[in-house]
Amino acid sequence: MATVQNFGDFLTGIQNSAVAGNDKTGQVQILKNYCDEQSSASHEEIDFPDILGTWAHASETNDEAVLATAPSVLVQFFQIISDRLDFRDFGLSLCHSLLKRDQVRLFDKALSAPRSKDALIAVSLQLLTEIISFDEGALSNNVFGRRDTLYRRLDGILGSALSAQGKLLAAHQSALRFLSANFKYLDTTAKTEIINHGKTLYSAIRSLPSEAPHTVLETLDALERWVLDDKALPKQLKGRCFNSGVLTALSKLYEYDQDLQNVHESEQAQVTVRDSLHRLLLRLCTSTEAILLPQAGWYPSGTNPDIIEQDENTIDLGLDSPYYFDDYTENVPVKNGGLSTFIHGLKPGEDLLHAKLVNAIFAAAPELVAEYISKKQKFLAPSGDDPLWRGQFAFLFSVVQLDVPKNFGWPEHLPQTPPPLSIAIENILPRSFERATSSKCLHSEDDIVVFSTLRFLSIALDKLDSVLRIIDQATTKSHLWSQAWLKLVNSFVERAPPAQEVVTTLQKLGPDKEQLRTSVLECLAKYYKVLPSAVAGLKFDITPLLSKALISLESKDSADSLRETFQQLSHELEIATGSSTTKWWHKATSESLSTASLLLKFCVNCTEPIITKQARHVLGGLLSGKGVLAATKQSLDALLTSLTSTKKWQAETTTYQFLDNCMIRTIQRPVKYLDPIENLQIQESDKKELSLVACCVAEQWSFVLKNEDNKTAVKNIAGWIARFYTALDSAGENYRVLMSFQNDMLIAAKGNEVAQKALIKAFEQQRKKPAILTESLSSDDIGDVSGIDVAMDSTDHVLSPHQSIDLTTVFAPFPVIPKSMNGLTRWENPDFESDVQSGRLGNLIRCLISPDHEIRLQAFHTLQTVMHAVEQSTYTEKTQLYLLLGEVSETIRNHHSNHTTQQQSDGSSETQPPPSVISALANSILNVISDPSSPFYQKTNAFLLRSPSWNLNHVIQRWANSVFHTEPESDDTFALPGGAPSNPVLLTSNTASESKNAQTQEISHFIHTILIPSIRTPADVDLLRRAQIYTRLFTYYAAPICPSSLRKLILQVVHQTCLVAGGSEMLITRTGVREWLRVVREVRGHSGSGAGRAGKVDIEMRELVNAVLLEIGETCDKAVVERWEAMRPLFKIAGTED
Incomplete structure (x- = not known):
């Protein structure tokens, strides 16, 4: 005993010296000499004979003190020598000694001791753990070879973590670490035997909730690293290891006592047991490399939808045929039965991590959704604002939000037959939220319940729309898909509450519940969009609400109230478009405007781009469909342009009332106005189309003349008529007929001198300065706002050699210059954070370079107000914002001064707008300074501090030098401010992998936010040419570091230059762009482009280069180029090459 005790004290001294940082070389040398003396001379002998002999004697005499001390000393010894190479041979020899028959019997006796001998069992397991771990598991298989003796009591030890008194057993903790060491060091065969035993692992996991936090975390980490991540273990074995019983036992750790973890000082912060468990279960249950089996999504296990049963002797009943069995309402066969059993034991309505786990499993294995719902028919508690209902509802909501699986889960392609509709409907609108439940929720007095229900129905309708669009793509495969479309819609209508319930909810809302009203309108709009047949008979007129919203927008200043009203207006427009009961031309009083005219007035004055596009789209369809305007996009543009305010003219209410009256008359009696137009077309020998409302305007002018008391109104209407007729002429409508109407109106006004002069003056002003039409809008401009991405059976868009490429759609357009100062003149108590983010301040800066001198002047004076x-x-x-606006103001002032001096010397009077680089650079800086986390923040601030104004001849060159020749501010990957272009060709799937170089990102930012928006006029192109921007970009294009996304931006610079007058000629004669394009279209990918692209020509890029080359040839002045080529035969040869 004394020998063992003294040796233990010596080892403790070495360990204490290591902790204190003292020199322990001498003590270790003594220990080495002692080990050499105690080393066995042959395999028959044992090492440390004194210690092992004392241990054996204590076992015979039942001396418990020595039985615990001897293995404890050996544990200490192994802990000291485990990281010392010079003790390796002795350590291995000692391990062999401890695994001899006599010593194994000592282990067996200790492990077989009653549970009250906790310390004795624990120290024996600790020693076995040290043996199996020594020298990276060199003798692990030797230990496992004695499993019949050493492992036979392991299940019992692992089965309980607490003593009879409720205290943690040290033996249980030691057993867990011993089991973890086995998983770490044993080979695949030995691991397989432990896993196949089953009870050992299950006993260990079942008792984990009672263990200390650090032990639980160690065990979970061991399972993840040495079992789940072991590539040598077959997937089938992992599935057996983590069966439903083991997963259920693991899930009990979600209820682990957090207070127990907090009292352990070593476990403060970092990772909690719940988080570690959640990460492990996510990996286990959602990866096909773990236990998840491949499945067919919405197609049940055991079916083959690619086979269509046909019999010539029977009548084809489609989906009603007995061949197409679709009775999965009670039981859905699935491949992942173990996962199904496991998730049914979780409580996603009560625990957020449970809900996240189940949703992740559903996303990875969509086959389980319908199976889960079919067995949880009464999942929702009675509706009410209580935690249980909220949790259950949130889980159901997240289930419906899951994406529709690609091809409905069938691999590679859409099959011949649709998925069973009883499964599809459970994924779209689960039975737990059927009509009775949802209707009851809509009638609830609790706003949160009503709001949640409406959002749920909106998401379900969006998902139904996504499914129906996929079915539309598959209707060419077989007639069964068309039948499925109808049946699925009917199933949804039967399960969802009728639209009238939503209308009733809308009608009973109070005036102060704007947010809830927005949700009701959104839901109702989804009904009209997705289920038009279900709302066809609905007696509901949205025009009172629509008119109220349009009128309220004229007076609202608050950003929050505007945002809410814009959202409501968007939904109301969709409802009005889809409803056959919309009273567009109804007027509440004779003095008011109809809803259509209010919408027209809104389109003229609103500056919010998204809602304006939607409103113009609705208005254009309405006016052309009713015959008011010609069926061309330019006709609506002409009407909107004619009503747009200028510095000297603004449409008054009387003008809108006059126009409203004309449109209503045109709709009521279209033939009355069609006949005169046709007669004049024959008379003038001009068959060009003309909008009917133009004829009505000429007719109603005589009634305006009778209103002699209101001369201001007459002048305003006269001014609008002149603007409208001029705009129709610009839109390409019948000029000769318009002139005839103009003459008729002038003749009618002979008795009214004021009206006649006003009309003559208005037409004269328009003749001198014709109206410029606003940008044309088409239905393609309106994005799909369904909110759910559909996984379609299609490949990424690839440009083929035989496909015509429209470069205007390939490259994302840059912001346009506002046509007027509407919405940009009032800056009382501004919210600059909102104004910067919404782009309002950016639009004001763009007005500084407007082609219209009046707009530029007004914008400059407004800018001074904004600075104050x-x-x-x-x-x-x-x-920074004050510095930016001040520098922009000074730059504009200097440019105007220089331009005025040049005009005086040249004797010209034409005023040219400032270079576009002022607006582009200012907007780029504006976005950067509003985000201090931007990687361009430091470089931008340094630029602002350089000088009070910008030298326009050098500013672009300076920024180019900054991004091309100086070190970037950040080495990390970052996103472009304001988002990159969303065009599917501009951003391909490999963009993210390429954009890792910080300098590349800075160059992309420079091109995207500064260069491209700076190319608007010939003066802009000349400015870039003198700064040698084109040659610099062309050189960088061929660099290996240049990714394809940046190359597309460079091609966009070329494309944008071609759109400017003289731009193509400059590129050909000054940069050799044609020769350069022919070279770069053969550029091959480098090793950094990925294994699939290295050394290969990018076909998509080649087609884009060819399209740009073709555009240059089409847009250039061929006569100028031919004269230039005649002087340079070398280039002529290159220019005519294929």
Whole structure:
């Protein structure tokens, strides 16, 4: 005993010296000499004979003190020598000694001791753990070879973590670490035997909730690293290891006592047991490399939808045929039965991590959704604002939000037959939220219940729309898909509440519940969009609400109230478009405007781009469909342009009332106005189309003349008529007939001198300065706002050699210059954070380069007001914003001064707008300074501090030098401010993998936000040419570091230059662009492009280069190029090459 005790004290001294940082070389050398003396001379002998002999004697005499001390000392010894190479041979020899028959019997006796001998069992397991771990498991298989003796009591030890008194057993903790060491060091065969035993692992996991936090975390980490991540273990064995019983036992750790973890000082912060468990279960249950089996999504296990049963002797009944069995309402066969059993034991309505886990499993194995719902028919508790209902409802909501699986889960392609509709409907609108439940929720007095129900129905309708669009793609495969479309819609209508219930909810809302009203309108709009047949008979007129929203927008200043009203207006427009009961031309009083005219007035004055596009789309379809305007896009543009305010003219209410009256008359009696137009077309020998409302305007002018008391109104209407007729002429409508109407109106006004002069003056002004039409809008401009991405059976868009490429759709357009100052003149108490993010301040800056001199002048004076407001504001970045606006103001002032001096010397009077680079650079800086986390923040601030104004001849060159020749501010990957272009060709799937170089990102930012928006006029192109931007970009294009996304931006610079007058000629004669394009279209991918692209020509890029080359040839002045080529025969040869 004394020998063992003294040796233990010596080892403790070495360990204490290591902790204290003292020199222990001498003590270790003594230990080495002692080990050499105690080393066995042959395999028959044992090492440490004194210690092992004392241990054996204590076993015979039942001396418990020595039985515990001897293995404890050996554990200490192994802990000291485990990282010392010079003790390796002795350590291995000692392990062999401990695994001899006599010593194994000592282990067996200790492990077979009663549970009250906890310390004795624990120290024996600790020693076995040290043996199996020594020298990276060199003797692990030797230990496992004695499993009949050493492992036979392991299940019992692992089965309980607490003593009879409720205290943690040290033996249980030691057993867990011993089991973890086995998983770490044993080979595949030995691991397989432990896993196949089953009870050992199950006993260990079942008792984990009672263990200390650090032990639980160690065990979970061991399972993940040495079982789940072991590539040598077959997947089938992992599935057996983590069966439903083991997963259920693991899930009990979600209820692990957090207070127990918090009392352990070593476990403060980092990872909790719940988080570690959740990460492990996510990996286990959602990866096909773990236990998840491949499945067919919405197609049940055992079916083959690619086989269509046909019999010539029977009548084809389609989906009603007995061949197409679709009775999966009670039981859905699935491949992942173990996962199904496991998730049924979770409580996603009560625990957020449970809900996240189940949703992740559903996303990875969509086959389980319908199976789960079919067995949880009464999943929802009675509706009410209580935690249980909220949790259960949130889980159901997240289930419906899951994406529709690609091809409904069938691999590679859409099959010949649709998925069973009883499965599809459970994924779209689960039976737990059927009509009775949802209707009851809509009638609830609790706003949160009503709001949640409406959002649920909106998401379900969006998902139904996504499914129906996929079915539409598959209707060419077989007639069964068309039948499925109808049956699925009918199933949804039967399960969802009728639209009238939603209308009733809308009608009973109070005036102060704007957010809830927005949700009701959104839901109702989804009904009209997705289920038009279900709302065809609905007696509901949205025009009172629509008119109220349009009128309220004229007076609202608050950003929050505007945002809410814009959202409501968007939904109301969709409802109005889809409803056959919409009273577009109804007027509440004779003095008011109809809803259609209010919408027209909104389109003229609103500056919010998204809602304006939607409103113009609705208005254009309405006016052309009713025959008011010609069926061309330009006709609506002409009407909107004629009503757009200028500095000297603004449409008054009387003008809108006059126009409203004309449109209503045109709709009521279209033939009355069609006949005169046709007669004049014959008379003038001009068959060009003309909008009917133009004829009505000419007719109603005589009634305007009778209103002699209101001369202001007459002048305003006269001014509009002149603007409207001029705009129709610009839109390509019948000029000769318009002139005839103009003459008729002038003749009718002979008795009214005021009206006649006003009309003559208005037409004269329009003749001198014709109206410029606003940008044309088509239905393609309106994005799909369904909110759910559909996984379609299609490949990524690839441009083929035989496909015509429209470069205007390939390259994302840059922001346009506003046509007027509407919405940009009032800056009382501005919210600069909102104005910067919404783009309102950016639009004001763009007005500074407008082609219209009046707009530029008005914008410049408004900018001075904004600068004063910035100085007085509490905006966090107001210093940088004030500097920016001041420098822009000084730059504009200097340019105007220089331009005026040049005009005086040249004797010209034409005023040219400032270079576009002012607006582009200012907007780029504006976005950067509003986000201090931007990687361009430091470089931008340094630029703002350089000088009070910008030298326009050098500013672009300076920024080019900054991004091409100086070190970037950040080495990390970052996103472009404001988002990259969303065009599917501009951003391909490999963009993210390429965009890892910080300098590349800076160059992309420079091109995207500064260069491209700076190319608008010939003067802009000349500015870039003199800065040698084109040659610099062309050189960088061929660099190996240049990714395809950046190459597309460079091609967009070329494309944008071609759209400017003289741009193509400059590229050909000054940069050799044609020769350069022919070279770069054969550029091959480098090793950094990925294994699949290295050394290969990018076909998509080649087609884009060819399209740009073709565009240059089509847009250039061929006569100019031919004269230039005649002087340079070498280039002529290159220019005619294929």
